[in-house]
Amino acid sequence: MSENELSELGPVDFLVVEFPAGQQSFTGEIAEELVSLVESGTIRVIDVVILTKDENGDVDAVELSDTGELGALLQIEAELAELLAADDVIHLANAMDPGSVAGVLVYENLWAAPFASAARRAGGQLIANGRIPIQAIIASLEADEALATTGA
Template identity: 70%
Template sequence: MTESSLDELGPVDFVIVEFPVGQSNFTGEMAEELLRLTDAGTIRVIDILILQKADDGTVDALELSDAENLGPLARLEAELAELLAEEDVENLAAAMDPGSVAGVIVYENLWAAPFASAARRAGGQLIANGRIPMQDIIASLEADQELEKVGD
């Protein structure tokens, strides 16, 4: 990447989607939705890995370029930066259950790139980010509803 393209880079995130043994399907609806997000300019996929964690905890990482039957994901393969290193794989796999398969997607939030660039030009820097788990949001909304019922 050039210095000017780095200046325009949006926030980069990753997700890990884990499947029980024998139940992974990376080419169905999930792949179509990923392609829809890239085609819409919402995200840019930087890297994709498929991780297999054996029952004994050993991990095998497969780059998308090494996978068979990519289906619609084949068109993303040529654009991937293959950013993740061996240490990253170990850290990501720590979240997995033994005997499972997971897809790891590293992506740039293109929708946020103009804001991130403006913040950098203004002298700012991102010092933290995070996600609120959906289960926590649901629990909070349910708790608020219960409080409303009590207050009636």
């Protein structure tokens, strides 16, 4: 990428979605939703890695482009940059449970690119960001509801 293209990049995030052993039911819906996000211009896929961790803790990492049948993902496969290094994969796999499969997605937030570029032009730099897991939001709402119900 040229320096000009890099200055126009939106924030780049990653996420890891784990599918525990016995709870994996891949129907293609995830791929369809990912393609939809790319087609709508919401995100640009930078890298996708599929991790499998066997019962002994051994990890196998496969780039999306090496999986063979891509189906709906064929449309975004050409944009993959294979950004994750082997050390990154090992670090991410440490969080996985034995017998699980995980998808690692690295993506650019295209929707935020104009704001991020404007902030950089103004001399700003991102110094922190975070994500609140939906489970924490649900727990907080349930706690608030329980408190309101008991009147405490």
